[in-house]
Amino acid sequence: MGITEEQLRDLARFEASAxxxxxxxxxxxxxxxxxxTPADVDDGLFAxxxxxxxxxxxxxLTAAIAWENYRARFNRTFDVQPEGFSEGKFCxxxxx
Amino acid sequence: xxxxxxTGPGGGQRLFNLETGDTARAPxxxxxxxxxxxxxxxxxxxxxxAAGVFRATSVRAWHHYVRCRQGVAGQPSADDxxxxxxxxxxxxxxxxxxxxxxxxxxxxxxKRRLGRIPLSARIQARDPKLLAAAARMSMHIARPGAVxxxxxxxxxxxxxxxxxxxF
Numbered sequence: 001m002g003i004t005e006e007q008l009r010d011l012a013r014f015e016a017s018a019x020x021x022x023x024x025x026x027x028x029x030x031x032x033x034x035x036x037t038p039a040d041v042d043d044g045l046f047a048x049x050x051x052x053x054x055x056x057x058x059x060x061l062t063a064a065i066a067w068e069n070y071r072a073r074f075n076r077t078f079d080v081q082p083e084g085f086s087e088g089k090f091c092x093x094x095x096x
Numbered sequence: 097x098x099x100x101x102x103t104g105p106g107g108g109q110r111l112f113n114l115e116t117g118d119t120a121r122a123p124x125x126x127x128x129x130x131x132x133x134x135x136x137x138x139x140x141x142x143x144x145x146a147a148g149v150f151r152a153t154s155v156r157a158w159h160h161y162v163r164c165r166q167g168v169a170g171q172p173s174a175d176d177x178x179x180x181x182x183x184x185x186x187x188x189x190x191x192x193x194x195x196x197x198x199x200x201x202x203x204x205x206x207k208r209r210l211g212r213i214p215l216s217a218r219i220q221a222r223d224p225k226l227l228a229a230a231a232r233m234s235m236h237i238a239r240p241g242a243v244x245x246x247x248x249x250x251x252x253x254x255x256x257x258x259x260x261x262x263f
Contacts, residue, residue, distance in 0.1 A: 072259035
């Protein structure tokens with residue numbers, strides 16, 4: 001249990017990281033696929049996901065990812081600043 | 097103001113560069129990372145890093161940790177704290193006095209759980225039914241289900257990082 005420090009560090013380059021197991025990498029691939037525009041989960045990724053997860057599990061994961069997209073994007077209209085942290089800096093993992 | 101904020105060594109410095117993988121200046125496990133983090137003046141959230149394993153009760157805590165590790169969170173000044181406390185630039189959302197019963201209940205729950213009412217909740221309270229639905233969805237997602245919470249959190253943090261969400 002728990003996200004390791006190595007995983008935190010390697011999140012932006014998870015594909016090449018040895019600190020994520022195949023299951024975790026699949027979940028991260030799904031997160032990336034659903035977050036980019038246009039969102040698209042190709043057949044290969046879906047098949048790989050189905051090998052590891054049941055349909056119920058996939059529904060949960062997809063819902064979590066989609067919901068996080070809602071939460072993360074909602075604030076952009078109102079330019080909500082980080083709350084309680086330093087001004088103007090937001091989770092800055094450089095992935096773009 | 098901000099006097100109860102916990103301080104830690106290296107506050108405000110760049111501690112870790114994720115792009116270059118420069119960990120040379122990342123400090124060892126200091127209280128900053130292994131103790132209590134500030135969240136509001138009256139409430140803190142807990143996270144610990146022990147034996148290289150991060151444990152926290154919320155994605156928000158995880159974000160704080162990442163931000164500190166990347167050296168961009170740093171230690172907030174009193175001004176930062178006050179601005180951040182409102183988190184406000186374009187709207188202050190619904191204030192307590194103008195909130196209806198539904199929004200008040202959710203504000204109360206949020207304050208109990210998070211120590212304060214997030215601005216995003218105040219904004220969504222312009223549509224109280226939306227706020228209620230969003231709160232319910234958030235709580236549902238945060239529960240363990242068929243997949244582990246770790247997997248869900250991993251995916252959520254990745255999304256937040258890609259979108260650039262202001263935690």
